[in-house]
Amino acid sequence: MIGSPYILGRNSTSAIMLKVMLALIPGIVAHAWLFGPGIWVSLLLCSAFAIGFEALLLLLRGLPLKPFLSDNSALLTAWLLALSLPTLAPWWLYAIGIGIAIVVAKQLYGGLGQNLFNPAMVGYAALIVSFPVYMTQWAAPVALADHALTLWDAFDVVFAGQSSISADAYTSATVLDTWKTQVRLNTPAESILNQPIFGWAAGRGHEIVALMYLAGGLLLLSLKLITWHIPLAFLLGLTATAGVLHLIDPTQHASPLLHLLSGGAMLGAFFIATDPVSAASTPRGKLIYAGLAGFLIAIIRGFGSFPDGVAFAVLLMNMCVPFIDDYTQPRVFGHPRKRPKPSKP
Amino acid sequence: MSSPDATLAPDSATPEIKPGAPSHGLISQETRDIIVNGLWTQNPGIVQLLGLCPLLAISNNIINALSLGLATTLVMAVSSGSVALVRNFIPHEIRIPAFVLIIAALVTIVELAMHAWVPALYILLGVFIPLITTNCIVLARVEAFASKRSTTHSVLDATMMGLGLTAVLVVLGGMREAIGKGTLFSGIDLALGPIAKDWVIPLAHDYNGFLLAILPPGAFIGLGLLIALRNRLLMRDKS
Numbered sequence: 001m002i003g004s005p006y007i008l009g010r011n012s013t014s015a016i017m018l019k020v021m022l023a024l025i026p027g028i029v030a031h032a033w034l035f036g037p038g039i040w041v042s043l044l045l046c047s048a049f050a051i052g053f054e055a056l057l058l059l060l061r062g063l064p065l066k067p068f069l070s071d072n073s074a075l076l077t078a079w080l081l082a083l084s085l086p087t088l089a090p091w092w093l094y095a096i097g098i099g100i101a102i103v104v105a106k107q108l109y110g111g112l113g114q115n116l117f118n119p120a121m122v123g124y125a126a127l128i129v130s131f132p133v134y135m136t137q138w139a140a141p142v143a144l145a146d147h148a149l150t151l152w153d154a155f156d157v158v159f160a161g162q163s164s165i166s167a168d169a170y171t172s173a174t175v176l177d178t179w180k181t182q183v184r185l186n187t188p189a190e191s192i193l194n195q196p197i198f199g200w201a202a203g204r205g206h207e208i209v210a211l212m213y214l215a216g217g218l219l220l221l222s223l224k225l226i227t228w229h230i231p232l233a234f235l236l237g238l239t240a241t242a243g244v245l246h247l248i249d250p251t252q253h254a255s256p257l258l259h260l261l262s263g264g265a266m267l268g269a270f271f272i273a274t275d276p277v278s279a280a281s282t283p284r285g286k287l288i289y290a291g292l293a294g295f296l297i298a299i300i301r302g303f304g305s306f307p308d309g310v311a312f313a314v315l316l317m318n319m320c321v322p323f324i325d326d327y328t329q330p331r332v333f334g335h336p337r338k339r340p341k342p343s344k345p
Numbered sequence: 346m347s348s349p350d351a352t353l354a355p356d357s358a359t360p361e362i363k364p365g366a367p368s369h370g371l372i373s374q375e376t377r378d379i380i381v382n383g384l385w386t387q388n389p390g391i392v393q394l395l396g397l398c399p400l401l402a403i404s405n406n407i408i409n410a411l412s413l414g415l416a417t418t419l420v421m422a423v424s425s426g427s428v429a430l431v432r433n434f435i436p437h438e439i440r441i442p443a444f445v446l447i448i449a450a451l452v453t454i455v456e457l458a459m460h461a462w463v464p465a466l467y468i469l470l471g472v473f474i475p476l477i478t479t480n481c482i483v484l485a486r487v488e489a490f491a492s493k494r495s496t497t498h499s500v501l502d503a504t505m506m507g508l509g510l511t512a513v514l515v516v517l518g519g520m521r522e523a524i525g526k527g528t529l530f531s532g533i534d535l536a537l538g539p540i541a542k543d544w545v546i547p548l549a550h551d552y553n554g555f556l557l558a559i560l561p562p563g564a565f566i567g568l569g570l571l572i573a574l575r576n577r578l579l580m581r582d583k584s
Contacts, residue, residue, distance in 0.1 A: 096555070104566060130556040 011225075013112070017072035019225055021079055023216035024271065028083070030212040034205035035139045036170070037151040038087030041158050043079060045091055049098040050078035057107035073112045077101055080120035080272060084264055084311070085127070086138040088149075088157050088171065093134050097123040117318045118278045121311040128306060136307065140172040141205035144196055175203040175262050177307040179254050189251050202261035210266040217270025226274045229286035234269040235260060237294025245302050253302050264310035265297065272310065278318045285321075285328035293317040379498060383505025389482045390513030391572045396482035399473050400514055401564040405525065408532045410518030411511065412466050413473055416455050418507025421483050424448045425491035425503035432492045444487045445478070452478045465535040482510060517567050525559035527552030 031039045054074040058065050081097055101123030109115040128135045142148060147170050149157065157170075173181075175198055182192045192198070201207050220226045238259055245253035259265060264272070273279060273290050280289035293313045300309025331337060389395045399417070404410045427447050428435075435443045456474045459467045467474065477483065486506050491499035523529060529546040537544075557563050 100557075108569075126557050126562075129560060131553065 013071045013073065016225055017076045019223060020220065020271065021072070021076055023219045023223075024079055024083065024213075026216050027209050027212040027267070030209045031083075031087075034141055034143075034208060035087065036142050036145070036149050036154065038139045038149065038154045038157075039082070040151060041154045042082045042085060042087045042089070042094060045094045045158065046078040046082035046085075046098050047075055049095050050074040050102055053099055053102040054107070057103055061107065061111075063111075068111070071112060074102055074106075077106070077119045077123075080267070081123050083267055084120065084124050084272075086135060086171075088139050088154060089134050089137070091158050093127060093131060096130075097127045099123075100126045113277055115277055116321075117315055118272060118275050121272060121314045121318075124311040125315060128311070132306075136173055136177055137171040138174050140170055141197070141203075144172070144204065145170045172197055174307060175206070175258065176254075176301060179258075180301075180307050183252055189254075202258045207261045210261040213266040213270060217266070220270060220274075226270070227283070227286065229283055230274045230279060230290040231269040233287045233290035234273050234294045235265070237291040238265060238269075238297050239294075241295045241298035242302075245298060259298060259301065263301070263308040268293075268297070268310040268314060273314055273317075278314075278321065280321050280324050280328070282325055282328040282330055284330070285324045288324050288328065289317050289321060292320070375498070376501065379502045380505050383502060383507075384509045384512065387506075388509040388513060388575075389485075389506050390510045390517075391568070391575050393482070393485070395485055396480045396510055397568075399476065399480060400510070400517070401561060401568065403470065403473050404514050404517040404521060404564055404567075405559050406522035406531055407515055407518045407529060408466075408536055409470065410514035412463075412536055413470055413477075414507070414511025414514040416459065416470075416474060417477050417480060417483070418504060418511055420448065420451050420455055420477050421486060421503040421507040422500050424451050424483060425486055425499040426496055427451070428487045428491040429494060429496040429499035435492075440492060441484075441488070444484060444492070448483055448487070449478045463536055469532070469535060482506065513571065517564065517571060520567050520570075521558045521563050523548055524555050525557070525563060526554055 028039060028043070051069065051074060054069060055065055058068050078098060078101075081101055082094070085094065085097060101119040104126075105117050105119040105122035106112065106115050109117075139145075149170055178195065178197060179192060183189075197204055199205065199207050202210065217226075217231055221228060221231070239256045242253065242256040242259040246255050269290075273293055280286045293316075296313035296316060297309045300306065300312055304312075306312070383389075387393060390400055396417070399413055403413045424444075424447055428444055431447075452475060455477070456467075459470075459474060486499075486503050490502045494502070519529060522531065527547065527549045529548065531545050533544050534540075534542040558567070
C-alpha cells in the first residue's frame with residue numbers, strides 16, 4: 001500500500017498515550033512524596049472507573065472492546081482528571097467526574113477523535129460547578145499536615161468518608177483559593193504570602209510538582225509528541241496577562257510566577273491544552289488557541305468566582321477551535337500568498 | 346422563534362389524513378391520528394424540538410414543569426380554537442400578526458389568573474408565563490393546523506400537542522429534580538397551598554445534590570438522552 005520512499009511511523013495511538021502517561025510520572029512521584037499517598041488512591045480509582053465506563057459504553061455501542069480499550073486513551077483521561085482533582089475526595093466524586101468525562105464528553109460524541117471538548121476538563125468543570133466544597137479540600141503538604149496519612153488511611157478516607165480523622169488534619173485550601181478569599185478580606189499581599197502554605201514561589205510543595213510537570217512536558221517536546229506552539233503560547237498568554245494585572249494592582253493580583261506554578265497551569269500547558277483531538281491543529285491556530293487560553297486563565301483567576309480557570313479556559317477555546325482552524329489554514333507550498341481575486345466576467 | 350414552515354415538513358411526512366375516513370369504534374381514524382401525533386409521532390418536545398426555551402429553563406423540577414406545561418396547553422387549546430373559529434375572516438397576508446394578537450390576549454388572561462390564584466407559583470415561573478406568547482409551538486400549531494382545519498379538531502390537536510410537551514417537561518423535570526436535589530414534587534405547596542407541604546417525596550437521605558442537573562447543562566443533557574431513548578425505541582420497533 002505504501003511505496004518505497006516512505007518511512008513508517010512507529011507511533012500507534014496506544015504508544016503515544018503510554019508515552020504521555022510516562023511523562024506524567026515525575027509529577028506524580030513528586031506529588032506522592034510531597035502530599036502523601038492519596039494520589040495513588042485517586043489515580044487507581046479514576047483508572048478503574050475509566051476502564052469500566054469505557055467498556056460499558058463500548059458494549060452499549062456494539063463496538064469491540066479490545067482495540068478501543070487498548071488504545072489507552074481512557075486511561076490517560078483518567079490520569080489527567082485524577083491529577084486535576086483534589087486527592088482524598090470521596091470515591092463517588094471520582095466516579096461522577098470520570099463518568100461525565102468518558103460517557104458524556106467522549107463516547108456520546110462518538111469516541112476518541114470525535115470529541116469536541118477535552119474529556120478530562122469536561123469532567124472537572126462538571127464537578128466544580130456541582131460540588132464546590134469537595135473541590136476545594138486539597139491534601140495539605142506532608143510537611144504541614146498535623147496527621148501524616150498512610151496509604152491505608154488514604155483508602156479509608158476516600159471510601160469511608162472522613163469519620164476517623166478530622167478532615168482539617170490533612171487538608172488545606174490551595175494557594176489560589178487562599179489568595180482569592182484573603183484579597184477579598186483586604187489582607188495585605190505580604191501577609192498572605194507569609195502564610196505557611198506558601199513556599200518560595202507558589203504553593204509549598206506544589207511548586208516542585210509544577211516543575212516536574214514542566215520537565216515531563218519538555219520530555220514530550222523532545223519526543224516530538226507535541227510541538228512547542230501550544231505550551232509556549234499558553235504560558236506566555238498567562239504570564240503576560242497576569243503580569244499586566246500584577247503591575248496595575250499588586251494588592252489584588254498575584255505575581256505571574258505564582259500563577260505559572262500553581263493550580264493546573266503547567267499540567268494544562270503541556271498535557272491538557274495539547275490534546276490532539278480538541279486542540280487547534282494549524283501552527284498559527286495553535287498559537288492563537290493557546291495564547292487566548294492562557295489569557296482567559298488569568299482573567300478567570302483574577303475576576304471569576306472559581307479559584308482556578310484552566311478547565312473553563314480550555315473548554316471555551318475548544319469551542320473556538322473549528323473557527324480558528326478554518327481561518328489559519330497554512331499556505332500550501334507552491335501556491336500564491338493571497339488568493340487571486342476572482343476575475344470579472 | 347423558528348419559522349412555522351419548518352413544522353410543516355414533518356407533518357407532511359405523516360400519512361395523509363382523509364376527512365371522513367372510516368371510523369373504528371368510538372373515535373375516527375382522523376381523531377386517533379391527531380392524538381398519536383401530538384403525544385408521540387410529532388411530539389413538540391422531543392421530535393419537533395419546538396418551545397425549547399421554557400422546556401429547558403423551567404424543567405428543573407416536576408412542579409414547575411407541570412405548571413408551565415399545563416399553562417401552555419391551556420393557551421394552545423384556546424388559541425387554536427379561537428383561530429379556527431375566525432380563520433375565514435382573517436386576511437391571509439396579515440394572519441401572523443392577527444394570530445399573535447389572539448395568543449397574546451389569551452396569555453395575558455392566563456397570567457392574570459395565575460397571579461390571582463397561585464401567586465407563589467406565578468413569582469417562581471416569572472417571565473416564562475408571558476413568554477408563552479412567543480413560544481413557537483403555540484404559533485406553529487395555530488399556523489400549521491388551526492388556520493386550516495375545523496374548530497373541534499384544532500382544539501383536540503392543540504390539547505394533544507400541549508399534553509405531549511407537558512409530558513416531556515414533566516419527565517425531564519422529574520429526572521433533573523431526582524438527580525439534582527434527590528426529591529420529587531418539591532415546591533408542591535406553591536401550587537396547591539400549604540396543605541401539600543408534606544407531599545414532597547425525598548428519594549435519599551443525606552443527598553448532597555448534583556447541581557449540574559439543576560443547571561442549564563443538565564437540561565440539555567437530559568433532553569438529549571430523552572431524544573436518544575425515543576430513537577432507540579423506534580429502532581427496536583423497526584427491527
